[in-house]
Amino acid sequence: MRAVALGGGRGLHATLSALRRLTADVTAVVTVADDGGSSGRLRRELGLLPPGDLRKALTALAGSDEWPTVFEHRFGGTGALAGHAVGNLVLAGLIEVLGNPVAALAEAARLLGVTGRVLPMSTEPLDIEADVTGLEEDPTTVRRIRGQVAVATTPGRVRRIRLHSAVRRDGPLVACPEAVAAVRGADVVLLGPGSWFTSVLPHLLVPELHDALVQSAATRVVVLNLVPQPGETAGFSPERHLDVLCEHAPRLRVDAVIADADSVPTPDRLRQAARVLGADLRLDDITAGGPRDRHDPAALAESLRRAIGSVRGR
Template sequence: MGEGGKDVNIVALGGGTGLSTLLRGLKKRTSRITAVVTVADDGGGSGMLRQDLGILPPGDIRNCILALANTEPIMYKLLNYRFTEGMLKGQSFGNLFLAAMNGISGNFEEAVRRMSDVLAVVGRVLPVTLSNIQLKAVFEDGGVIIGESRIPEYSKAKKTRIVELGIQPDDVEPLPEVINALETADCIVLGPGSLYTSILPNLLIPGVSEAINKSTAKKVYVLNIMTQPGETDGYTASDHVKELMRIGKITKLDYIVANSMPIPLELLKFYQKDGAYPVYPDGVDVYGTVVSKELVKVVKGLIRHDEEVLADTILSLI
């Protein structure tokens, strides 16, 4: 049960680090959480398993399961362990666990559910679709790139922006539970996370943005703290929201959550070397009510959202 007796029904869509950060904060405040996770990832250990075994990429799903799990510290450590040598070099044990669970289950959704049961997960984690999809981006310079991991690489190398984003094949179906979760939610949270490779891939699945737009839930977009090289170079807060609405076909946002805390100078210099700059909520109030909070938390020298402040902020909006 959440603080103050709130057990609100929250659906969070995304992938990568951002979504798991949000989930870690939310699980202490409500047990009714549904994480809807992109399956477009094709890089790293996930990409290797996807190619070798023909399964959906497990990495983002694994991170979300661990974020919502009530496990012993040793189990958490074990599932996050990456092999350092041999044929399994770079592969995480959690990914292998999910791949093995997939082998003894009817489908990937069942595998995710069984792994969640084993790890006593609060709420549930759902792949947005069970179809094998690839992300496709069209750039300002006319370049067309297929594959989630190659998109930011091309953008960085050619210093060109994404103008269109799609999925292949484009006629896939969402997981029915995802649509049901969106229709019955009290709050739908988009972000934080990579705009083009974590958040928008969920919205490109036919039926997902329609379900969000029809839902009576409060719709919240959590802006990233910094721009992301290869994805959102030079983007303002407004640019982020415009792209979310244009490509993701989101018609209305109730709230836009943004960071108002200045970034420490040393960190700012470190990030600027890579071409990343702060995203402050300038001029974004035309798209929804802006909620500015001091959201910065420094983890191992990297800027992250403070999961506690973020979760409290989202609950305060419902």
């Protein structure tokens, strides 16, 4: 089964950890708009793709324990290296030496013993811009906020996002050709979980990637978050996540929506929102022990297996 997962950060890590239990042919397509922390510093200083989300996807698919631990290690202290992850620096170096982020990721994957592939959704860094309300005395006043960190942490309500090339301000968005080909050739494509406006929806705003997702013959599955994200989706119901997805990509049709049963207060409303996208709803226990904001990879893998089987049977 050729599986493609679109996203970024911790949410994509959860999806990849589940998918690798189902198939060895996994491709991660990763957002490249991060402008904070170590990734933001390297992006500003070197003009490269932000490596943090790419690093996390690589370690999720890694075949050994030693190198992923090294890649995830962050330098302490107060010097120039403070806060940088080792893997971010390795990826930045590979991109500079090889001159091609796809080749750099392939080399890093070889080093880590990755089963599958990690690809950027674009080979150039992107900027996120959002329309946000609730920041002024008049709650209907719309302000534009720019930058992934600013959008993710805004105290207002995000209404809509747009993407811009960080290299060519008014130029067209260019998708990574290998990522487009992976989506078009996939048997299963997953969206979510993750930061809805800054990790999940951006894939739908790159025209070539959007068209590949809409036209693909793959089974398309949306995995919902366990809890709303403070700032970005504070106060969002599970069904509101699907409404926003539909608003940003009205042509997209989905085959299945997976959600944690205990995270859905009104299943009938979520089921109706899923039907608008053409999807069946699957409610399972997919949380890890302890914090309720972490997916359990084994439980999510089983839920995915059943959802995919149900769609194919239908």
